[in-house]
Amino acid sequence: GATYIAQNEERDGVRFSWKCAVSRLEATRMVVPVASLFTPLRERPDLPPIQYEPVLCSRATCRAVLNPLCQVDYRAKLWACNFCYQRNQFPPSYAGISEVNQPAELLPQFSTIEYVVHGGPQMPLVFLYLVDTCMEDEDLQALKESLQMSLSLLPPTALVGLITFGRMVQVHELGCEGISKSYVFRGTKDLTAKQLQEMLGLTKPAANQGRGPHLPSLVFCPVRFLQPVQKIDMNLTDLLGELQRDPWPVTQGKRPLRSLGAAMSIAVGLLETN
Ligand SMILES: [Zn+2]
Known part of the structure; x- marks a missing residue:
């Protein structure tokens, strides 16, 4: 309920415009888009930064990050993206994972996680x-x-x-x-x-169709x-x-x-x- 939401907001510094899942039909009627407000650089002294790269969803249009809410099949070494439902294989370095040997990003207390990525981001911030x-x-x-x-x-x-x-x-x-x-x-x-x-x-x-008067070159700016x-x-x-x-x-x-x-x-x- 409300307490659970308040606790999560307090813990992660994140607030969402929607707090419950909606159906596809309801989604078409939503006036306020799905969004989250978060607190950049919020300090979490209780959680150590993670010194490896995040595991990303393999779907090129998704690239969501593996997180504690993803469903994991430890036997098949697969995880299901909770944004696009893509089933993804874990990278080879995760071969040893099991229910009792989980990486930090699957532990519930890491609902917020800080990765120290070497080499910097590939896209401009x-x-x-x-x-x-x-x-x-x-x-x-x-x-x-x-x-x-x-x-x-x-x-x-x-x-x-x-x-x-x-x-x-x-x-x-x-x-x-x-x-x-x-x-x-x-x-x-x-x-x-x-x-x-x-x-x-x-x-x-649109490309000039060759009709009409020739306009001075209005260059795309x-x-x-x-x-x-x-x-x-x-x-x-x-x-x-x-x-x-x-x-x-x-x-x-x-x-x-x-x-x-x-x-x-x-x-x-x-x-x-x-
Ligand atoms: Zn995905």
Whole structure:
């Protein structure tokens, strides 16, 4: 029940937008996308970091990490991915595993795990900030300062992006010196990833069919919403400093209308393009 959920949130610093499994039909009706809020770099002094690579699901479109909730067949040395149901073989180094000889990542207490991966990640790290601006000025000021501080802690090559939301969602373009430009979306409108990419100018124009007047070469120009932090940290620091609380009036006794679901959908759509 609620206590179990609270204990897990307390232990792992993770909070989910949904706390129970839903059917496929229910999933199509969900307004809030499945998401989790987690606490980056949360310290777990009770758990040692793991000095080997995580075991990943073999399905190329999944690549989920082996975890204590996966079903394991110790005799056949197989594990079932709990995201895509793919059955995976354990790597040869796991030949000795059994019910009584489990690797750390299968032990229930390792619901949070920290891997020390040698050689670094193969993909650039991406930090897309989603900032809720429906708050008091004092809180917003503290938030801005924390965000500005967090920029200085990121690896210089990490890619960063900024989406702010209140009643509307703003996707900020980064990297244009001295000009702040953003794309504004209504929180009430659902967009597919494809529609979003078109609106942000992230799709290549259709090939010229050879009909109609010859247009001057409108070169496909991808707008950069994710930039290396070392390139735009000054710019982004300024941008964060100028953030204002959501200007829309709030009805007496009501909470502000905030477009969290739309902001998350847009964030996912944006990440899918990059
Ligand atoms: Zn999988």
